[in-house]
Amino acid sequence: MSELVAFDLVDHHGTPVTAETYRGRWLMVQFGFTACRVVCPRALAKLDAALDGLRARPVPLYVTVDPDRDSPDVLRTHLEAAHPRFTGLTGNPGQIERAKQAFQIFARRRPDAEDPDGYAVPHTAITHLVDPDGRRVAHWADTVPADRIAADLVARLAVADVSAAGSPPWGRSRRAGCRCR
Amino acid sequence: MPATTLDREQLGHLRHWDNLSRQQPNDWSLMQGKGYGQDDFGGYRFQLAYMLYGLALAHRHRLPAAPGLFQPMMQRLIAKLLLPEVWMYWRDVSRGGSVFNAHLADRLHEEWDPVVRDNIMYSAYVQSCALLHDHLFAADRYAAPGSLTFRHWSFFWGGAEKRFTYDRDSLNEHLYWQMVQNGYIGVACEPNCVFQICNQPAILGFRLHDLITGGDRATEVVAGYERAWADFGRLDDRGHYAMMVSEDSRAVRANDGPSPWVDAWCGALMNTWNRDFVREHYPRQVAAFLVPGTDGTLSVRSAPAREVMGQQVVSDTCDTGWVAAWASEMGDCTTLEGLLTHADRFMHPTWRDGGLFHPRNDTPADADGHRTEIEPMTGNVLLGYARLNVSDGLWGLYNRPWGPEHFTEPALTVVDRDVEVSRAEVVDGVLHARMRRIGEVPGEGTVTVGRVPDGARLVLDGTDIATTAGEVVVPVPTGPAVDLVLTP
Numbered sequence: 001m002s003e004l005v006a007f008d009l010v011d012h013h014g015t016p017v018t019a020e021t022y023r024g025r026w027l028m029v030q031f032g033f034t035a036c037r038v039v040c041p042r043a044l045a046k047l048d049a050a051l052d053g054l055r056a057r058p059v060p061l062y063v064t065v066d067p068d069r070d071s072p073d074v075l076r077t078h079l080e081a082a083h084p085r086f087t088g089l090t091g092n093p094g095q096i097e098r099a100k101q102a103f104q105i106f107a108r109r110r111p112d113a114e115d116p117d118g119y120a121v122p123h124t125a126i127t128h129l130v131d132p133d134g135r136r137v138a139h140w141a142d143t144v145p146a147d148r149i150a151a152d153l154v155a156r157l158a159v160a161d162v163s164a165a166g167s168p169p170w171g172r173s174r175r176a177g178c179r180c181r
Numbered sequence: 182m183p184a185t186t187l188d189r190e191q192l193g194h195l196r197h198w199d200n201l202s203r204q205q206p207n208d209w210s211l212m213q214g215k216g217y218g219q220d221d222f223g224g225y226r227f228q229l230a231y232m233l234y235g236l237a238l239a240h241r242h243r244l245p246a247a248p249g250l251f252q253p254m255m256q257r258l259i260a261k262l263l264l265p266e267v268w269m270y271w272r273d274v275s276r277g278g279s280v281f282n283a284h285l286a287d288r289l290h291e292e293w294d295p296v297v298r299d300n301i302m303y304s305a306y307v308q309s310c311a312l313l314h315d316h317l318f319a320a321d322r323y324a325a326p327g328s329l330t331f332r333h334w335s336f337f338w339g340g341a342e343k344r345f346t347y348d349r350d351s352l353n354e355h356l357y358w359q360m361v362q363n364g365y366i367g368v369a370c371e372p373n374c375v376f377q378i379c380n381q382p383a384i385l386g387f388r389l390h391d392l393i394t395g396g397d398r399a400t401e402v403v404a405g406y407e408r409a410w411a412d413f414g415r416l417d418d419r420g421h422y423a424m425m426v427s428e429d430s431r432a433v434r435a436n437d438g439p440s441p442w443v444d445a446w447c448g449a450l451m452n453t454w455n456r457d458f459v460r461e462h463y464p465r466q467v468a469a470f471l472v473p474g475t476d477g478t479l480s481v482r483s484a485p486a487r488e489v490m491g492q493q494v495v496s497d498t499c500d501t502g503w504v505a506a507w508a509s510e511m512g513d514c515t516t517l518e519g520l521l522t523h524a525d526r527f528m529h530p531t532w533r534d535g536g537l538f539h540p541r542n543d544t545p546a547d548a549d550g551h552r553t554e555i556e557p558m559t560g561n562v563l564l565g566y567a568r569l570n571v572s573d574g575l576w577g578l579y580n581r582p583w584g585p586e587h588f589t590e591p592a593l594t595v596v597d598r599d600v601e602v603s604r605a606e607v608v609d610g611v612l613h614a615r616m617r618r619i620g621e622v623p624g625e626g627t628v629t630v631g632r633v634p635d636g637a638r639l640v641l642d643g644t645d646i647a648t649t650a651g652e653v654v655v656p657v658p659t660g661p662a663v664d665l666v667l668t669p
Contacts, residue, residue: 106364124361141401 002135005128007099009063012076012088019134026058026157027130030086031105031123033066034078035115039125039142044083047127049146051085056157058129062086065107065123067096103128103136129156186615187243187569187603193537194565195239195250196601198232200536200622201561202257203598207266212557214497215543219270222442223497223558226267230306230382231506231558233258235566237313238574245587246612247605248318249595249629255314256322262310265333268295268303274371275299280489281427281434282373289372294345295331296352298359301368302379308356309386311349313578316389319588323349353390356383357398365405369428376425377415378443380406381450385579388453392582403454415458421466422447438484441470445503449510453579463511470504471516472552478526479519480552497556501528502563512572524564527551535601535621539564591667594631599624600657604664612667618657629654630667638668 008018030047032040044062051057062079064070067090070078075088091099100107107123125142127149138156140149187195204210214223233255240251261267275292277285296304311323323329327346334342347355359368360383367380384406388399417423417435424443425434436443444466452459472480483500486493501520508516524530527547528539539560547553571577591612593605599622604615618626630639635650642663646655655665 104358104362106362108364122364124364126361141398143401143404 002137004134005102005130005136006134007063007089007095007102009089009091009095009099010072012072012079012090014072017089019130022059022130023134024132026132027128028058028060028153029063029103029128029130030061030125031063031065031100031103031107032125033064033121033123034070034074035066035117035120036123037114037120039123041082043125043127043142044086046146047149048083048085050149050153054150054153054157056153057085058153058157060086061089063089063096063099063103065096065100065105066109066121067091067093069117129153185243185604185606187239190537191239191243191565191568192601192603193532193535194235194568196534196619196622197536197538197561198236198258198565199254199598200534201228201232202254202261206261206264209266211538211540211561214541214557215495216497217495218273219267220274221496222499223556224267224270226262226303226306227499228558228562229258229262229267230310231562231566233262233310233313234575235562235569237317237578238566238571239569240317241578241583242571242574243569244602244605245583246590246592246607246614247596247602249593249631250602250605252314252318252320255310255317259307259310259314259323262307263329263331265331268331269333271295271300271303277372279371279374281371282429285373285429293333293343296347296355297345299369299372301356301359301383302370302376304352304356304368305379305383305386307347308349308352309382309389312353312386312389312393315349316393316582319585349390350394353386357387357402360402360405363428364409365402366409366426366428367406370425373428374425375428377410377422378424378447378450381447381453385450385453385575388579399454416462420462421469439469440484440498441481441500442498442503444470445500445507449503449507450575452510452573453575456573456576460511463507463513467504467507467511467513467516470500471519474519474523474551476522477515477519478523479516480523480527481520483554497558499556499558499563501552501555502559502567505559505567506563506570509567509570510573510575517567521564521568523552524555527553528555528560529553535619537565589632591630591632591634591637591669593628594652595627595629595654597624597627597657598622599626600628601662602628603662610669612665614665615662616657616665617662618659620659626659627654627656628665630665633667634669636669640666640668 006019011017030043070090075090079086079088105124107121109119109121112120127140128136129138131137212225212228236251236255272291272293277289307329311329315323326348329347329352331345367375369375370379384402387402391397391399413426413433421436421439422444423433424436448459470481472482481500481504483498505520524539531538531540539555541557542553542555545554590607593614596602599619601617601619606613629652631652633648633651633653637648639646639648641655
């Protein structure tokens, strides 16, 4: 798995972003939706824990699979309250579908009586790592614990750090319009 | 512990598989079933793959010290599995239009690459067979780029060559991501049709790939598969395995017949990772399909052929073979013996070139009502598979892999075609083999004992043979079987 990924979305500040926006930076990409009750809270908390102790961190992105409900404002409010490292990305259904295809994400709306709107969106809970060239280079299944993700990130980003001749991998090429932490 | 000396019938099935594996390219003699175009369950891909699975089981559980007997045969079967006649049905089937998904036909297109989308009923066999080979022989033959290449070119039509190159790793990766993208429900066979059965070989393949390369994808996929199928139920309302689910509508198709092959095939394979569940339901499920005969014989009652759109579905169900394979995996000796005795009595066991098979017979029953119908998949492959398997044989392949020490032990690393090996195992460091030279097929009549330690003592039929460290070529005398003992 080392394909270039392409996407064309809107971040939770309402700014259009593409894969090019983040070129030169490592990305940690998680798909989900803010009304998710179990999988996403667990995954985001785990990823927060994995990132906590790291000096070199990838840009954490949270891409919604529920664009009908997850507007930029909804995403921002949700993430700033609980997972402020993450930047939320959304878009219209076509944009989201293309992003899902790029990351080979499964998501499918189904009725859910416990949800106020009557539906949930079960989805792939795999976390992807995208390198500064925009290629998917690793992923972690939902079951992989935080410490192993952290160790993998240290190994990956430290190698990249050396190869970048001292330039920190998370800041080699900051682009205008990117507000990720 | 299973018996480690093969009997005459087991040896006959192994010889028949060896004979079939040696047929000329595109010679499918004795393997043609009722269905046209390799669409159905008796297709060459299934016969080739389950011969290879049977070889894997026999090597793992019966003759672990005879890699030289099994490895070349597996390689020949995989070479046949890659031949265009085996997979070219996909060019047509990929366009959809089956009765299940006629509504999708206008958005599907002809696809030549037989593994790139759907078609897990083929791709998972290529994946798992290649991985079985590399796992059982500590090899990397199918890790080489392009080692699993699908190629077709015709002088008469079609333009440029079609060539699709994969290897065990790229194919495994591709299937894994298809599984992920489908929410772990599985990958479709025909477009839109996700069969439980056909995703089990892929799971076995993921497990083997984990064993070879590290990682834990099989656990991840199984966990996802369990969650995904929890929405539908693995069993239908009557307690039989749900046959398939439609990808788009999420409609589950039950085992309506109920058809024996659905439960038997699914149960035998799912035993790899879901043994308690399979065993819990087996006794009730299998009882629905068995017809008692005289002297403890048993036959299998097939569901009537279905009629759809005014057409009778023509298909090799392979019911007898699949129930026998299932019973062997469950260790249900009474059922297995009953089925095999029936087959030997009413299904015309035939010996040819030292090999044993039951030839195709489309006649449903004899004058006394005994089932006589048998398909090539059953007669060539599955009855032999059932005879060679042991209780929890596939489970053992999945859960009790050989460790690295196995590949340091002395073994028969080369076996000439005309040598029959009925025993090959290492017990307390001593290699024991029993061999016979047969006259029905050509050959040089030797075996090579490999991984011989320095100073080892080799005795053949009571006579000492000089050894050197490494390997020793041993001539097998004509006549009765002889025993070989190598003591370190």
